[in-house]
Amino acid sequence: MGGAVTAPAVATGETLVLAEWFGPTFQGEGPSAGTPASFVRTGGCNLGCVFCDTPYTWDGRRHDLRAELRRTPVADVVADVLAHDTPLIVITGGEPLLHQGQPGWDRLLNALSYHGRRIEVETNGTIVPSSLTSHRVAQFNCSPKLANSGEPTARRVVPAALAALAATNKAVFKFVAATPGDVDEAAAIVAAHRLPRDRVWIMPEGTSPATVLEASRAIADRVVAHRFRLTTRLHTLIWSDERRR
Numbered sequence: 176m177g178g179a180v181t182a183p184a185v186a187t188g189e190t191l192v193l194a195e196w197f198g199p200t201f202q203g204e205g206p207s208a209g210t211p212a213s214f215v216r217t218g219g220c221n222l223g224c225v226f227c228d229t230p231y232t233w234d235g236r237r238h239d240l241r242a243e244l245r246r247t248p249v250a251d252v253v254a255d256v257l258a259h260d261t262p263l264i265v266i267t268g269g270e271p272l273l274h275q276g277q278p279g280w281d282r283l284l285n286a287l288s289y290h291g292r293r294i295e296v297e298t299n300g301t302i303v304p305s306s307l308t309s310h311r312v313a314q315f316n317c318s319p320k321l322a323n324s325g326e327p328t329a330r331r332v333v334p335a336a337l338a339a340l341a342a343t344n345k346a347v348f349k350f351v352a353a354t355p356g357d358v359d360e361a362a363a364i365v366a367a368h369r370l371p372r373d374r375v376w377i378m379p380e381g382t383s384p385a386t387v388l389e390a391s392r393a394i395a396d397r398v399v400a401h402r403f404r405l406t407t408r409l410h411t412l413i414w415s416d417e418r419r420r
């Protein structure tokens with residue numbers, strides 16, 4: 176037990192390093208696309224994909240992370256997103272599961288579910304979810320990265336994490352693809368890790384309406400051929416790469 180010098184948990188614990196939180200908007204990607212949603216975007220990522228659309232959450236070479244990221248009281252974030260009055264809160268990043276184990280993470284999930292919000296977590300599928308995370312999260316939108324990310328296989332495909340996510344029965348698997356070959360590569364990962372095929376979504380790469388449409392046209396036939404599901408990026412079609420949309 177701590178002695179008299181131990182600070183009470185509330186003084187130090189219930190914060191998270193965040194890039195931004197925003198809403199109301201729509202969930203733009205995956206099975207819940209079109210659902211009114213608010214977003215909490217955490218700081219930091221354990222990967223560095225070449226196509227990343229949020230490098231300001233992790234890339235200190237291109238961005239001033241001391242300006243972009245802030246240690247934020249979770250109570251402030253919860254009050255703001257509840258006021259947006261959306262049924263869905265999407266926690267994204269960066270890689271949000273890096274924040275597991277911090278008191279602020281548990282507090283965020285507990286508070287949002289106490290208030291009846293559906294919680295989705297966008298994750299790159301390389302980190303095992305904790306039992307509290309698995310309990311509170313309604314859906315993991317798990318996006319294993321392909322070779323087109325520029326990351327080596329051993330960093331981007333972590334079998335134990337994929338297995339743990341699949342075992343929650345709350346994961347959908349969303350692969351970012353620009354070419355038919357990317358879709359085949361996704362299919363190989365699905366087969367190798369026995370991911371549930373009826374929960375696989377392919378999403379076009381792109382940060383503008385033109386590039387999202389171009390990628391969609393390039394991959395559509397191959398997505399059908401594999402009998403996978405296709406999602407678009409609604410927010411990108413509408414708002415391009417505007418932040419906080």
Ligand SMILES: Nc1nc2[nH]cc(C(=O)O)c2c(=O)[nH]1
Nearest residue numbers: 201202203204267297410420
């Ligand atoms: N509208 C909207 N939907 C999203 N779905 C996943 C997002 C993300 O950045 O992870 C995202 C985002 O940034 N905006």
Ligand code: SF4
Nearest residue numbers: 220223224227269299
């Ligand atoms: S895993 Fe996601 S947030 Fe991290 S670098 Fe890749 S695309 Fe960006």
Ligand SMILES: [Mg+2]
Nearest residue numbers: 228229267420
């Ligand atoms: Mg985004």
